[in-house]
Amino acid sequence: MTGTNDTSPARAGRREWLALGVLVLVVLLLTIDGTVLYLAVPSLTADLGPSATELLWIGDIYSFVLAGLLITMGNLADRIGRKRLLLIGSGAFGAASVAAAFASDPETLIAARALLGVAGATLMPSSLSIVRATFTDAGQRTRAIAIWSAGATAGAAAGPLVGGLLLENFWWGSVFLINMPVMLLVLVTGYLLLPESRGRSDQPVDLASSALSILAIVPLVYAVKHWVGSGPDWSVPATAAVGLAAGWAFLRRQKRLRFPLLDVSLFKVPAFAGSVAANALAIFAFMGLLYFFSQYLQLVRGYGPLQAGLAELPSTIASMAVIVFVGALAARLGTGRSIGAGLAAGAVGLAGLGLAASLPSYWGLGVFLVVIGLGIGIAMTLSTDAVVTAVPKERAGAASSIAETGYELGGALGIAVLGSIQVAVYRADLDLPPALPPADTAAVEQSLATAVAAVADHDALAAARESFTTAVQATAFLAAAILAVSAVLAWRVIPSATAGTEEEHVHA
Numbered sequence: 001m002t003g004t005n006d007t008s009p010a011r012a013g014r015r016e017w018l019a020l021g022v023l024v025l026v027v028l029l030l031t032i033d034g035t036v037l038y039l040a041v042p043s044l045t046a047d048l049g050p051s052a053t054e055l056l057w058i059g060d061i062y063s064f065v066l067a068g069l070l071i072t073m074g075n076l077a078d079r080i081g082r083k084r085l086l087l088i089g090s091g092a093f094g095a096a097s098v099a100a101a102f103a104s105d106p107e108t109l110i111a112a113r114a115l116l117g118v119a120g121a122t123l124m125p126s127s128l129s130i131v132r133a134t135f136t137d138a139g140q141r142t143r144a145i146a147i148w149s150a151g152a153t154a155g156a157a158a159g160p161l162v163g164g165l166l167l168e169n170f171w172w173g174s175v176f177l178i179n180m181p182v183m184l185l186v187l188v189t190g191y192l193l194l195p196e197s198r199g200r201s202d203q204p205v206d207l208a209s210s211a212l213s214i215l216a217i218v219p220l221v222y223a224v225k226h227w228v229g230s231g232p233d234w235s236v237p238a239t240a241a242v243g244l245a246a247g248w249a250f251l252r253r254q255k256r257l258r259f260p261l262l263d264v265s266l267f268k269v270p271a272f273a274g275s276v277a278a279n280a281l282a283i284f285a286f287m288g289l290l291y292f293f294s295q296y297l298q299l300v301r302g303y304g305p306l307q308a309g310l311a312e313l314p315s316t317i318a319s320m321a322v323i324v325f326v327g328a329l330a331a332r333l334g335t336g337r338s339i340g341a342g343l344a345a346g347a348v349g350l351a352g353l354g355l356a357a358s359l360p361s362y363w364g365l366g367v368f369l370v371v372i373g374l375g376i377g378i379a380m381t382l383s384t385d386a387v388v389t390a391v392p393k394e395r396a397g398a399a400s401s402i403a404e405t406g407y408e409l410g411g412a413l414g415i416a417v418l419g420s421i422q423v424a425v426y427r428a429d430l431d432l433p434p435a436l437p438p439a440d441t442a443a444v445e446q447s448l449a450t451a452v453a454a455v456a457d458h459d460a461l462a463a464a465r466e467s468f469t470t471a472v473q474a475t476a477f478l479a480a481a482i483l484a485v486s487a488v489l490a491w492r493v494i495p496s497a498t499a500g501t502e503e504e505h506v507h508a
Contacts, residue, residue: 011137019134019193020144022186023127024151026086029182030120031155033062036163040172040305041295045449047172050106052423052447053226057110060415064221065117066124068214071262071402074125075205082126082133083196087187089122094183101173112176128384128403133197143327149381150323152407161316164309209253209261215246217409221416262402271335274494275383276402278339280410281486282379285350285479286372288414289472292422296357296472299448300465314366318373326381334496335386342378343487345371347480354476357469375483379490380407386494418475423447425471433459 037044037059044050050058077085096119100112131148135141166174220243227236254260267273290312297308330338349371356364387403427445436444436457444451444460448468455461 036159069121086126092119097179101176161309164306167305212250219243275386280406284414287411288418315373319377322377336494340491345375347483350480
């Protein structure tokens with residue numbers, strides 16, 4: 001197998017495993033930061049008064065910017081040093097967290113979240129490619145990537161719990177200030193423990209490609225959000241056309257460049273292409289529902305922030321438990337079939353969650369959250385492992401950035417697309433009392449969070465909560481359908497073979 005027959009690879013020791021702990025801490029914090037704000041939506045809405053569109057931008061601008069820059073930063077890490085870029089990004093992430101915590105209006109918070117995305121883009125691909133460079137033994141590398149992936153999955157699921165613990169005692173800005181001590185710890189321990197590694201330092205970063213990658217992502221998502229939030233005016237086709245044109249120009253440019261920002265040839269490897277798609281679709285469904293499920297628990301079920309965070313804990317525990325048996329599952333079924341099985345389990349869990357949302361008891365929700373956590377955890381762990389091990393070692397940073405771009409873009413699009421559909425279903429299903437004052441009607445139609453903060457009419461709030469529940473169910477069923485289709489594709493497209501076999505295809 002390629003990667004094991006050049007020389008006998010050195011096995012990692014205690015220092016390397018401690019370094020992995022630093023890298024897991026980085027990815028855990030980054031993914032927590034992507035979801036920790038969800039539980040803060042009610043208190044943030046009461047304090048800053050954002051519109052429904054501004055609220056969606058606050059939720060997903062972080063992921064949009066991060067996704068748009070990940071390919072650039074992954075290539076930059078290969079050239080200037082992955083440890084160096086990670087430490088620079090850690091300092092920037094801490095500074096942007098302070099700006100977000102003390103934002104005084106929605107626009108400032110959106111800008112601060114965008115800066116967090118810029119800083120986060122320097123951290124994600126660097127951390128995963130350092131794992132690849134540090135663990136040269138194939139067996140240890142697979143376990144290390146599984147641990148790293150568990151940190152990413154658990155972070156996304158643990159965000160609401162962390163947010164609940166903080167919001168139970170502090171104001172909404174505390175969900176950002178918690179980043180400061182963690183990033184200081186990363187700076188110190190990372191400097192002492194992390195090894196420096198690079199790809200080919202003679203390859204320049206193409207700034208035009210970087211700009212095109214951003215122009216391909218943000219306008220398309222804006223078109224979807226604006227269409228649902230404000231209607232299909234002239235800006236929808238205009239911005240969609242800009243995004244599609246930029247994406248087409250980006251791909252053409254990559255095929256012509258000697259040192260492309262995105263190595264399109266990597267997608268010719270079935271394990272790589274299929275795994276990137278599986279990872280993105282899994283997080284699309286998971287994050288898209290999670291964003292509104294946290295609001296559902298608070299605004300419909302009446303849970304406090306901490307109680308809501310604890311209610312989502314089963315998915316966190318299940319996603320972390322995956323690491324115990326995922327290796328045995330992959331050995332028995334193979335990579336592709338295991339990823340397909342995980343996605344199928346996630347689909348069952350999401351459909352069950354939709355059915356349980358209208359039931360008075362919590363237990364149905366808890367059971368299906370476990371199923372979701374297990375399924376998504378399996379799919380994401382194995383797809384990340386397949387992505388990183390399917391390419392040559394010197395392309396680790398670029399491959400990692402593509403994997404993380406799929407992850408972040410999938411999450412951002414999940415919030416934008418499923419979130420926009422959820423808002424549309426909520427508004428379409430509303431049946432408000434005819435005598436409700438116009439100001440209250442406008443508040444209810446804006447969002448359930450706005451209604452709870454501004455409207456006192458009991459019947460109007462009951463109607464709004466019922467419509468919100470219906471919208472959550474519709475979104476859950478749609479997300480389940482997406483995962484079911486992706487499960488079939490993963491089962492058929494991703495090879496059920498060892499990482500070493502896939503590496504041989506790359507080198508062939």
